[in-house]
Amino acid sequence: MKYITMIVVGLVVGILARFIYPGEVQMGLILSAVLGVVGSFLAGFVGSMLDKEPGTQLKPAGFVYSILGAIAVIFVARMAGVA
Numbered sequence: 001m002k003y004i005t006m007i008v009v010g011l012v013v014g015i016l017a018r019f020i021y022p023g024e025v026q027m028g029l030i031l032s033a034v035l036g037v038v039g040s041f042l043a044g045f046v047g048s049m050l051d052k053e054p055g056t057q058l059k060p061a062g063f064v065y066s067i068l069g070a071i072a073v074i075f076v077a078r079m080a081g082v083a
Contacts, residue, residue, distance in 0.1 A: 010037030013063070017070035025074060035077060039070025 011029065014036025018025045027035070043065040 006037060006040075007033055009066075010034070010040060012036070013040055013066045013070050017067050017074055020067065021071050021074050025078070031082075035073045036066070036070045039068075039073040040066035041069075042073060043069030 011033040014032030014034070015029075017036065017039060018027070018032060043062075046069070047065060
């Protein structure tokens with residue numbers, strides 16, 4: 001059930017990131033979900049690196065940070081020619 005929730009949230013984050021990203025982004029729903037999930041993990045990873053508490057592990061990022069991470073992933077994907 002956890003993975004299904006993660007995919008649904010990733011889809012929502014990916015779609016929102018597509019609308020916020022400047023310019024036209026042509027990709028399907030599956031790629032949007034994948035980029036949303038990857039962006040969320042990226043934001044969580046950066047957040048855990050900035051956390052000063054020792055021994056912290058990867059934490060889920062907030063919704064806004066997940067969208068920002070997805071926008072960064074869309075930027076990298078467009079530069080690589082994937083999206």
